[in-house]
Amino acid sequence: MNKIKVVVAGPRGKMGSEALRMIEKEEELELVACIDRNYDGFKVQDIEGLPPFEALVYSDINECFQSIDADVLVDLTTPEVGYQHTKTAIQYGIRPVVGTTGFTKEQLDELSDLAEEKGIGAVIAPNFAIGAVLMMQFAKWAAKYFPDVEIVERHHDQKLDAPSGTAVKTAQLIQEVRTSKEQGHPDEKETLTGARGAELDGMRIHSMRLPGLVAHQEVVFGSTGENLTIKHDSFHRSSFMTGVKLAIDKVVTLDLLVYGLENLME
Numbered sequence: 001m002n003k004i005k006v007v008v009a010g011p012r013g014k015m016g017s018e019a020l021r022m023i024e025k026e027e028e029l030e031l032v033a034c035i036d037r038n039y040d041g042f043k044v045q046d047i048e049g050l051p052p053f054e055a056l057v058y059s060d061i062n063e064c065f066q067s068i069d070a071d072v073l074v075d076l077t078t079p080e081v082g083y084q085h086t087k088t089a090i091q092y093g094i095r096p097v098v099g100t101t102g103f104t105k106e107q108l109d110e111l112s113d114l115a116e117e118k119g120i121g122a123v124i125a126p127n128f129a130i131g132a133v134l135m136m137q138f139a140k141w142a143a144k145y146f147p148d149v150e151i152v153e154r155h156h157d158q159k160l161d162a163p164s165g166t167a168v169k170t171a172q173l174i175q176e177v178r179t180s181k182e183q184g185h186p187d188e189k190e191t192l193t194g195a196r197g198a199e200l201d202g203m204r205i206h207s208m209r210l211p212g213l214v215a216h217q218e219v220v221f222g223s224t225g226e227n228l229t230i231k232h233d234s235f236h237r238s239s240f241m242t243g244v245k246l247a248i249d250k251v252v253t254l255d256l257l258v259y260g261l262e263n264l265m266e
């Protein structure tokens, strides 16, 4: 059996370390290297808390891709670094699977164009939890009937981007089917800036950050005399790993960039 050769960027992070534990259990996957700014030249097994892989760690992504034979880059870092990593991977013909959130629309468009130009598969998924993907799809369905909607996302307080990638993706999916409208009272005024949350096409997105949380979202629809709430909770980062594995399996068969795991689920 030909294993899929995987590089993980951000291996000491909350998601990156979970991805290593997933790869350790999956027979068809082989970890061939990691990218980490602090441990150049180390073996993964020499970094405290990480599984006993012999794979080498590189600080420089170019050096990594010039030195090893890899099929897929899994990026779980930060918006700025993840964007650069994704671009570099496509340029080297290594297929990126990106969980990192916070990319701008312009960056996503640019990466999509680059992948198409090079004929390289790529997956960028704001949320790899199957339940979260379903939550977004159910919300899209409901928005056909309920155009008044607010999104409330709650995350741990170490998160760098707000709103979450999932909240933005949910709003974009809703936008595809919802009749565009401004919500709330036409004369409403914020007496404290930000009280009504972020705004996307008239929809409001509220972001909470608290210790103890992992990743949670409610999509609340309102209509005459009724409310509908669609809710998803990730209580542990293992919830994202089924989707990461699915994306790795599928990306090697693609020749363009796919944004959102729903496009890979049958």
Ligand SMILES: NC(=O)C1=CN([C@@H]2O[C@H](COP(=O)(O)OP(=O)(O)OC[C@H]3O[C@@H](n4cnc5c(N)ncnc54)[C@H](OP(=O)(O)O)[C@@H]3O)[C@@H](O)[C@H]2O)C=CC1
Binding pocket: 009, 010, 011, 012, 013, 014, 015, 016, 036, 037, 038, 076, 077, 078, 079, 081, 098, 099, 100, 101, 102, 125, 126, 127, 128, 129, 158, 161, 240
């Ligand atoms: N798509 C999905 O399903 C999910 C996506 N995410 C996203 O994944 C990303 C990572 O999340 P999480 O694991 O919680 O974050 P962490 O902060 O725990 O991990 C981030 C990792 O990136 C590394 N990093 C940070 N800055 C740099 C840099 N300049 N160069 C190289 N490496 C760097 C960190 O290393 P260092 O210690 O050196 O800073 C760390 O290993 C986020 O964008 C988050 O939103 C999270 C959960 C699910």
Ligand SMILES: O=C(O)C1=N[C@H](C(=O)O)C[C@H](O)C1
Binding pocket: 101, 126, 127, 128, 155, 156, 159, 160, 163, 164, 165, 166, 167, 214, 215, 216
């Ligand atoms: O940073 C996180 O933790 C998460 N980030 C992703 C997002 O921004 O939507 C996915 C999930 O919500 C966890």
